[in-house]
Amino acid sequence: MPQRIFYHTVVDDDRSGQGLAAKLARHALDETIGQGLQIVPVCPYIKAFIRKHPEYRPHTVRIRPDHLEAIPR
Numbered sequence: 041m042p043q044r045i046f047y048h049t050v051v052d053d054d055r056s057g058q059g060l061a062a063k064l065a066r067h068a069l070d071e072t073i074g075q076g077l078q079i080v081p082v083c084p085y086i087k088a089f090i091r092k093h094p095e096y097r098p099h100t101v102r103i104r105p106d107h108l109e110a111i112p113r
Contacts, residue, residue, distance in 0.1 A: 043078040043101060047111045049085040065089045073099050080107050 046068070051061045065086055072079055079100045081087045090096045 041078050042076065043080050043107075044072045044075075045080040045082055045107050045110060046086040047082040049083050061085060062089065066093075069096050069099075082107060082111065 049061055049065060051064070066089075069079060069086075069089075073096075079086075079090070079096065080103060081090055081100055082103055090100060
């Protein structure tokens with residue numbers, strides 16, 4: 041099954057504390073699932089978000105070395 045790697049989540053400092061990261065995460069994860077893709081949660085924020093929202097767990101896959109190699113540097 042096709043997958044989407046989530047490797048970094050960024051919200052500008054002047055926007056922090058407004059819940060934007062959570063809105064961004066929810067929207068991105070919902071879109072990913074809606075497109076029939078599995079979630080590869082490399083980003084620490086996305087990992088934590090999924091721990092708090094277990095409804096996303098069935099759509100995730102374990103991180104493999106090839107996932108990490110695919111991340112732009």
